Amino acid sequence: MRLTTPNLQLNTQGKLRHFLTLEGLKHHHLTEILDVANTFIDSETKQISKVPNLHGKAIMNLFFEPSTRTLTTFEIAEKRLSADVVNLNIATSSTKKGETLLDTLWNLQAMMADVFVVRHSESGAAHFIAKHVAPHVHVINAGDGQHAHPTQAMLDMFTIRKHKGDIFDLKVAIIGDIQHSRVVRSQIQALSILEAREIRVIGPRTLMPSHPEALGVHVYENIEEGLDGVDVIINVRLQNERMKSALLPSEKEFFNLYGLTKERLNYAKPDAIVMHPGPVNRGVEIDSEVADGEQSVILEQVTYGIAVRMAVMSIIIDNAKQLQETNLAASCLEESK
Numbered sequence: 001m002r003l004t005t006p007n008l009q010l011n012t013q014g015k016l017r018h019f020l021t022l023e024g025l026k027h028h029h030l031t032e033i034l035d036v037a038n039t040f041i042d043s044e045t046k047q048i049s050k051v052p053n054l055h056g057k058a059i060m061n062l063f064f065e066p067s068t069r070t071l072t073t074f075e076i077a078e079k080r081l082s083a084d085v086v087n088l089n090i091a092t093s094s095t096k097k098g099e100t101l102l103d104t105l106w107n108l109q110a111m112m113a114d115v116f117v118v119r120h121s122e123s124g125a126a127h128f129i130a131k132h133v134a135p136h137v138h139v140i141n142a143g144d145g146q147h148a149h150p151t152q153a154m155l156d157m158f159t160i161r162k163h164k165g166d167i168f169d170l171k172v173a174i175i176g177d178i179q180h181s182r183v184v185r186s187q188i189q190a191l192s193i194l195e196a197r198e199i200r201v202i203g204p205r206t207l208m209p210s211h212p213e214a215l216g217v218h219v220y221e222n223i224e225e226g227l228d229g230v231d232v233i234i235n236v237r238l239q240n241e242r243m244k245s246a247l248l249p250s251e252k253e254f255f256n257l258y259g260l261t262k263e264r265l266n267y268a269k270p271d272a273i274v275m276h277p278g279p280v281n282r283g284v285e286i287d288s289e290v291a292d293g294e295q296s297v298i299l300e301q302v303t304y305g306i307a308v309r310m311a312v313m314s315i316i317i318d319n320a321k322q323l324q325e326t327n328l329a330a331s332c333l334e335e336s337k
Contacts, residue, residue, distance in 0.1 A: 030194060058113050070305075080310055201218070204254075223264055224267050
């Protein structure tokens with residue numbers, strides 16, 4: 001699904017202006033996010049630093065779709081960067097009264113917003129907004145339809161790198177609803193860019209895209225075969241709200257066939273880590289014994305999500321400042337001739 005052109009999210013220097021998708025980005029774009037995120041975490045206490053990077057900047061969280069974890073971590077990240085934060089109450093916003101999305105956007109932009117963090121049920125919504133904002137405004141995609149969830153994928157990559165040192169040469173298995181998950185799409189893109197040795201997707205054919213092999217993954221319908229010898233296991237939830245018809249007999253049947261249990265975990269490498277972007281449905285995608293077990297890093301993902309989202313926002317604002325300084329210097333040089 002190609003909803004955004006890579007150049008839209010890059011400025012004239014080839015650096016991030018928006019963060020809409022991982023599609024079209026290069027290895028250095030992703031590693032920069034991971035490296036900067038690491039600077040926000042105290043190596044001894046594991047606490048997230050509070051820094052003045054976005055002091056004086058106004059960030060508006062435009063969540064047109066319900067969210068708890070993503071909205072909360074973005075808000076914490078913004079406040080850790082010393083930004084001024086506004087959460088738009090969609091239930092009472094003007095879009096509910098008939099105002100178009102663009103009219104709402106332009107009114108918010110007139111309130112001196114610097115960054116829009118957008119979550120929307122329609123694929124391409126963040127891309128649409130990015131095409132219509134003023135040059136000084138930046139858009140970060142916090143999840144759009146079935147299209148993309150780039151910051152979630154990046155916090156997953158950060159978690160993997162923290163535990164495995166490098167993503168290169170790792171075997172990663174993703175279990176669950178591959179067809180309807182925007183997280184999975186972004187995870188596969190990130191793992192591909194960062195040159196994971198092998199990406200496996202595990203699940204029933206009814207929850208697979210039409211041609212999953214085109215994504216550069218290996219498809220397994222048998223979970224034990226799919227987990228054999230992997231370094232990383234990522235569970236994703238069933239996207240029931242995006243299924244147009246019953247694609248599974250029942251959640252119980254799904255757990256019997258694809259639920260991650262202690263017995264099935266044993267097929268992976270002994271030091272394999274277990275991840276889940278949340279919310280975790282115990283007894284559906286994963287057994288509590290595994291979710292709370294020694295190999296689980298699910299709660300660490302949440303903490304690392306704050307640092308990664310801080311990194312994305314810091315990089316984008318810093319890139320804008322560098323571009324402005326470059327343009328100013330060029331203008332001064334031209335005038336002096």
